[in-house]
Amino acid sequence: xxxxxxxxxxxxxxxxxxxxxxxxxxxxxxxxxxxxxxxxxxxxxxxxxxxxxxxxxxxxxxxxxxxxxxxxxxxxxxxxxxxxxxxxxxxxxxxxxxxxxxxxxxxxxxxxxxxxxxxxxxxxxxxxxxxxxxxxxxxxxxxxxxxxxxxxxxxxxxxxxxxxxxxxxxxxxxxxxxxxxxxxxxxxxxxxxxxxxxxxx
Numbered sequence: 001x002x003x004x005x006x007x008x009x010x011x012x013x014x015x016x017x018x019x020x021x022x023x024x025x026x027x028x029x030x031x032x033x034x035x036x037x038x039x040x041x042x043x044x045x046x047x048x049x050x051x052x053x054x055x056x057x058x059x060x061x062x063x064x065x066x067x068x069x070x071x072x073x074x075x076x077x078x079x080x081x082x083x084x085x086x087x088x089x090x091x092x093x094x095x096x097x098x099x100x101x102x103x104x105x106x107x108x109x110x111x112x113x114x115x116x117x118x119x120x121x122x123x124x125x126x127x128x129x130x131x132x133x134x135x136x137x138x139x140x141x142x143x144x145x146x147x148x149x150x151x152x153x154x155x156x157x158x159x160x161x162x163x164x165x166x167x168x169x170x171x172x173x174x175x176x177x178x179x180x181x182x183x184x185x186x187x188x189x190x191x192x193x194x195x196x197x198x199x200x201x
Contacts, residue, residue, distance in 0.1 A: 023061040028074075028159070030054045030196025036080040036090075037165075039187040045082060050089060052077025054194050056096070066104040070111060073097060078190050089125045092137065092169075092190075094118060098145050112146035115163065135171070141190055142167045149198070157198050165190035 032052040038045040056074025063069055079091040100113030119141070122134040147161025170188035 023059060024200050025057070025059050026198055026200040027057050028055070028196045028198030030159075030194050032077055032192050032194050034078040034080060034190065034192040036078075036191060037187075037189045038080075038082070047080040047082050049193075050079045050081050050091070052079065052091065054196060058198075060102065060200075068102045068104070069099070070102050070113075071097070071099045076117070076192075078192060090133065091121075091123050091125070092119060093121045094141065095120055100145060107151045109149045109151070109157075109159075111148070111161075112144070115143045115145045117141040117143065119169075137188075138167075138169045138171060140167075141165060141169050143190060147194075155200050157200070159194075159196050159198065161194050161196075163190065163192040163194070165192075 032054045033049045034052055035047055035049045038047055054074060054076045056072050056076075058070055058072040060068050060070045074096045076094045076096045077091060078094060079089065082088045082090070094117040096115055096117040098113055098115035100111040102109050102111040117140065119134065119137055119139050122132065122137050123130050124133045143166055144164045145161055146164075147159060149157050149159030151157045166189070168187050168189060
């Protein structure tokens with residue numbers, strides 16, 4: 001299934017929640033502090049966090065009492081900086097579709113659920129030069145997301161969440177004779193912490 005078809009289907013699913021009573025919609029934006037777990041030939045490479053944009057829309061509809069279901073559609077900039085490769089910076093752009101169960105306690109909300117992400121582009125920046133590295137990464141990523149948000153008012157809220165990548169997103173090198181740092185790592189999993197602010201319509 002093509003990415004456009006997947007995004008369209010997700011939007012239809014979110015919009016279809018208007019059939020539910022006590023349904024709310026909203027937008028949120030924030031900052032990712034992304035990193036990655038790299039392992040090459042059994043050796044873990046050192047990496048540092050990289051800031052990126054996270055922006056999206058969501059629907060929240062009640063299941064019962066304090067429990068609700070919250071699907072989202074967002075654009076998320078992931079990536080990392082590799083200390084072992086002279087501070088090479090990698091940016092991975094995703095369209096993400098998390099679906100989370102949420103429990104409300106007064107002004108607080110606690111949520112958790114799975115997330116499926118689709119890679120739209122991947123670029124590496126090294127010594128001032130930028131090149132595409134999409135071929136070195138898988139087109140999808142599966143993660144677990146959990147976090148909390150706090151309602152400042154009936155409309156405005158702030159939140160924090162952590163994304164734990166479950167699947168290996170690296171593609172094995174096709175040419176064993178090319179030197180190591182031109183190739184993707186054998187194993188790579190996304191890690192991300194997000195701070196955001198949002199608005200309920």
